[in-house]
Amino acid sequence: MDNSTPIEATPLRTIKPHPTIIPSPIFDSGIIEAERESGNQDLVDSVLMRFDAVRRRLLQINYAKDVVIPASTICKNQGIKTNTKKRIGEVPGVQVGDIFYNWSEMYLVGLHLQTMAGIDYLRVENGVVGSPVSTSVVTSGHYNDKTEDVNSLIYTGHGGKDKNGQPRDQKLERGNLALVESNKIGNEVRVIRGKEDPDDKNKKIYIYDGLYFVSELWKEKGNTGCEEFKFGLMRKQGQPEGFEIWKSAENLWKHGLSNSRKGFILEDLSYGKEAIPVTLVNEVDENDKSTPPGFEYVISENNSNPMLDCVCVQRNEGKLPYHNNILVCRKPMVYECDFSCKNRVLQSGLKIQMEVFKTSNCGWGLRSWKPIRAGTFICEFSGVNKKKEEVEEDDDYLFDSSRIYNRFKWNYEPELLGEDAWKPVSEVFNLQSQVLISAKDSGNVGRFLNHSCSPNVFWQPTKCGINSESHVRIGFFAMKHIPPLTELTYDYGVSSVEKIGEDERLFKGKKNCLCGSMKCRGSFG
DNA sequence: GCGCAATCATACTA
DNA sequence: CTAGTATGATTGCG
Structure with a gap:
């Protein structure tokens, strides 16, 4: 007893x-x-x-x-x-290769309308109740699925636990039944691949990998000795790469690269000036080993004014501007500390493994090996601060804060949190004087960011240190989640705008734009 | 209404 | 150190 x-x-x-x-x-x-x-x-x-x-x-x-x-x-x-x-097939506005940082994001845009279950399906179409048909599946690696091949995968049905959590045979119901039906009728099923976040082993990133067909199915005994359903899915031909890009990026960040890489030119374009190397590749013309001409790689120097007391919180209106090194809101100005506190993001330099690569028609471009979460600091625009009269006419590497930029909303809406709507954090820059930085003769990776009218990166004016006279520095941040090896671009703005109608404006930049986006303004600079 | 689910962020354990 | 696990609140669906 x-x-x-x-x-x-x-x-x-x-x-x-x-x-x-x-x-x-x-x-x-x-x-x-x-x-x-x-x-x-x-x-x-x-x-x-x-x-x-x-x-x-x-x-x-x-x-x-x-x-x-x-x-x-x-x-x-x-x-x-x-x-x-709920729909079968593609979801308007969601592209193959898009990445998501949690299930809620997939839910809110209609990619996968389940809060927890890995198989989504619909039962009613056009008002007729029929057999459930699967619409999307999410792999998560919990079921020993074979999920490494880029054109197929084996998906295990769900269920298989009783209410005490003990294993039992899976039943032919819900999602399992829907996948059987999809095998019968041959409809397209969206596949979302859940993979470990390379920057946080406890988290997952979900990659939308396009449409698949349920090509075969069978039953087998799993690890627990109970029956499981297995579904073989084959990727529909002719779709853009999704998971395939992720896999090649994974090769880079897991195994480093090395010189065996296609189009490899240089291990480190910064020649040791950055804390992590900046790779240089040209996959467009593998035989062309030329490097970007006529510039010296420099990083911005941090002014060193030791502080007695950290006043970051006060200077940033009561809250620190970054959380886990991610910008929370755009602001007219972000203030960073010099030394003592953690409130240093722009000053801490390059944190993401980047590569400068040859684009097909826009010269050199910049992209990241790893996925980038929205709000992440990308890099600074380093170069030589100039006065208006010092700017050279043919300077293609000029940052100019006085250009006209497309407005966009990025910050949270205070009303959603019951906060005062009449004092939202302003996203409009209010610079006391024009910021002109030239990266023509010297600069960092920031000079390789190309222009796009549908950019995935934006800039944020930042002052570092207690000295209010200190000059304004420009930090680039991710506007949205950016899949690995995707070109990073920001809006260069245009130097003049003409009003040609009541609501119509003609943007007149100095260069023709080749960004190819639906919203292309035709010119920039 | 009940039970279930391939969640999420985190503290704890080995 | 980190990989694995346990945890409770949570929500759409049948």
């Missing part, structure tokens, strides 16, 4: 329920019902941007340990979502 005194089990961890957030009752998402059912590229971008902005803000105000669920609940309830109608 066990007659020892029973010991009260002490909980290992207590989680407080989320405090209630009451969004403003008059909040209007601006998304009309039809758009909510079926979206487009702009809506998908905007929904993802708004969700992540709320998520970052909740982190910044130390709202709760888990902020993904609260942020997505707010967006769901306030109508910040699109493609809510």
